[in-house]
Amino acid sequence: MRIVFKTDYMQDIRPWKDGQQLTLYLLLLAAAIAAPWLLDVFFLGELTNVLIWAIAGLGLMVLTGHTGQASLGHAAFLAAGCYANIILMESGMPFMLAFPLAGILTGFAGAIIAIPALRLHGIYLAIFTLALSILVDDIIVLSDAWTGGVGGKFAPPVNVFGFEIERWGTPGAFYWLVLGVAVIVTLGYVNLLRAPLGRAFIAVRDSEVSAQAMGVNVARTKTISFGLSCAVTGWAGALMGLYAGAFNNETFSVVISIQLLMMIVIGGLGSIHGAYFGAIVIGFLPQFLSIAKEYVGAVFGGSSVAIPGLEFGIFGMILIAFILLEPMGIYGRWLKVRTWFELFPFYRKDMFKRQKSYLKTERLR
Amino acid sequence: MDNLQLLVSGLANGCVYGLIALGFVLIYKATEAVNFAQGDFMMLGAFVTIGLTNTEYMGLPFWISLPISLSIMAAMGYALDRFVIRLMFGQSQTAVVILTIALGFVIRFVAGLIWGHNPQTLQNPLAGREVAFGGLVLGLEDVAVIVVTVLLTWGLYEFFNRTRLGLAMQGASQNQLAAYYMGIPVKRVQGLIWALAGAVACVAGILFAAKGSVDPNAGLMGIKAFAAAVIGGFGSLPGALAGGLIVGVIEPFASRYIAAGYSQIAPYALLLLVLIFRPNGLFSQTRVKKV
């Protein structure tokens, strides 16, 4: 059993509990930095993909996991970030300027969209954002002068500090670029959560009335949350475009929106870890399935037929299992396992049990 | 006359949207859950009926397979509530939304496995017949769709406002605990509602597969039907139908009078406008949380 004694307020304020935890995270970071030397090109590419999804997941997590505003339309902001980045670069702006600006522009777009969305709750917000995502898909097709329409666009190689970086040409450098963005976003997120604004997000999520009574400006907090969420998602979108090399409206269809939301639910809503766990599931599921299929084919023979929709079917089943059995996602399960080890042998079965509540109606009584 | 033809075919499409929207609203009214898989239920209902009726499958006469498929879909709805939704008692609305979206994925996958991915049409006694009103030539199927939808909506509306069971369902939605204390068997009532929604989805599926063709991805039009339900104001049965009709009519007219690409955009653009200016739909009740 491990006990952390608290002797200083900073212990509650800094993001790690004790030296042991800090060491673990630093080791993880070191392993992540060393990945290009440890993995072959294919798996490095997959890992890059996972990190890009994780960044997008962090973006949505701010809004859905911490501010409680479910969005089924974040592919719209992935698209906005991606197209903004490429269009800015095509107009002659260097990547090092175009990339941050693309995220910031997407953030402002998100904050503007937040204004009508502020009055909407629960499913109304979900359908609002869903419709937005569908509309952006169609708008990309219709405004082909800017976006290339269904033909799409190609991502040029980018220049970072004088280094030419390209997904296929320099996979290691591209991976480090993505890792760098992921680390910066994560650190900013951690800082925000231990500062007043992060707590205001949680307050708005759990009870708008009492957040207001504590002096939190609910409308402004939601708008900032939308803005931050969309900015981070925009960066993820820009990286996604570079990763894909070529993209069009289909790259950012409404299915991606839904997948992104499901990803953070599987990972665990309301935690930074959740975005990463979810991204790992999303990123490696197709690989896992194809390996499993080969295995089944080798054992039972002849099943190399593609089964359309298999990925989504399995994905849906995993999600249903999680919502029913572990609503806090992989992160929730991880917490339980960790607590079990920390408290060994004193863990009780009902330690994480929550009080059952009757359905709280959200409409007028 | 051209416009009139456009209007009628739009209305017939709108009826299918309206019926799916009706399923959304039924479940929402009674349980405050949102079943995003309602569109996939519709698709499944269509395929179940095709599987029973079409000659390449079981080849039963249409009027025999109709009650069978209705019961199968009702049982599906009931089972879904009994074995899945009920386990989520007390979790947030958003969790149910995400669960049912995932369920839609699974249903689409299973339907694709069983019936394949090619579009199929339901063989039915009305196929290919036409009726003429004045100079207007209408497919008998379109007329049947409109008639069935209006009758069904009217019946459900009467059911909710007149019968004891209907009133009990309404009570259960407004305050589960209080309804339980008043002797309403809340759980059974909810199960019945899900069964009813399953049957309504089946009707929608039959109509859809009779007048066009259905493939596993047809369930995605549930999103459009959901938009219709919100446009009509979630929580009102006639509102859901009206919303469905509006969406159905706006589509052909948008592609006719603006440009072809706009028939996809128009319903969602309308939805955004409605949500911005009347956040609770066109036929709404206001909501305030009491503290």
Place this chain on the structure above:
Amino acid sequence: MSLLELETVTLKFGGLTAVDRLSFCVEEGEVFAIVGPNGAGKSTVFNLISRFYDPHEGAIRFDGHDLLRARPDAVASWGVARTFQNIELFDHATVLQNLLVGRHRHRRSNLLSEIFFTPSVRKAEIQNRHFVEEIIDFLDLQAYRDKMIAGLPYGVRKVVEVGRALATDPKLLLLDEPASGLSVEETTDMRWWIDDIRRQMGITVLMVEHDMGLVSGVSDRVLAMADGAKLALGTPAEVQSDPAVIEAYLGRAA
């Protein structure tokens, strides 16, 4: 000048008059209780002060300012904190986080400085943490500091809510039924805490309460309400013996 003044405040919901030309003043440093049967409009008065509703007529002044010109979230920054009848805590956060949200009105940092967690943010956080720790000490919440609200018993939540309101460092504390649902011992604790809040912290308390034992134990003045209007106002003993109050509670004597 009184700390809080309500002047002929009226609020109607449709045809129902929830608060009817109500006037009263709360003086600085007192404990002022509002009593009355269910539906008398007590909580509505709180919600009016919190600016959840706009009155149809009348004026509310706090500390000499016109409260009705404040946005709902600005009421807290003027120094009015409150609890809720049915407990409105942030369920999926720890007790500590809940209390720290109470410090929100003292936030001086902005988005950018918080993302980089600059030394000034760090300093402010240590101060917030220190302030909150004193409240934890005062309310004996040490054992629950890092616990999630969702797993806590009802009585503890009630105390946490009072703590969260105190964390805002208010001038006026509104307590909506602080003793409802509490055991006898918990009610006694609550009584001493309310007393200490007034005496040690110098915070004026306005509370709605049904428990007449608690009301007569801690309050200096009591306002009795029925049907949104004032019935009687005076010391607890005066109000309890007022014929109009007795009639409202027990019905007309035969």
